[in-house]
Amino acid sequence: MADPARQPEWDGNDNLAEAPTGLRVHAVGDVLSMTLTNGQERENRIVAFEEGKVIAWKPAPAGEEPRGHIWRYDLTPIDETTIRVRHTYDWSGLSDETRFERARATRSGNLTESLSRLAALAEGEHTQD
Numbered sequence: 001m002a003d004p005a006r007q008p009e010w011d012g013n014d015n016l017a018e019a020p021t022g023l024r025v026h027a028v029g030d031v032l033s034m035t036l037t038n039g040q041e042r043e044n045r046i047v048a049f050e051e052g053k054v055i056a057w058k059p060a061p062a063g064e065e066p067r068g069h070i071w072r073y074d075l076t077p078i079d080e081t082t083i084r085v086r087h088t089y090d091w092s093g094l095s096d097e098t099r100f101e102r103a104r105a106t107r108s109g110n111l112t113e114s115l116s117r118l119a120a121l122a123e124g125e126h127t128q129d
Helices: 004-010 097-105 108-128
Strands: 016-018 031-036 041-050 054-061 070-077 083-090
Touching (some): 004 031, 004 108, 041 070
Antiparallel strands (some): 016 031, 041 054
């Protein structure tokens, strides 16, 4: 999850086209650029990160300040082979009214789809070991 180049594979919103390879989240404050499916550039500012436990970011158009919404994943180990992943999208701090309609359009199904895709990737990689 800390490799942004892999995020388009599990994005349940089908909003991400690509991210540069060779980048990785290391700490709060990192900024990762991505290209959206509509061609726009997006910067994700990491606001929470603890390896294997949590990753969260605030997106913004390239070169602009974040609008206030947060994408977050919390990971909790269940046993040696199972991790519970909680995915949240919090737009309660969204300050850009032009983004409200898009925020409202993000439903639990989008979050569930991200989790399903992420699980399929993780399980596929695990079985290849």
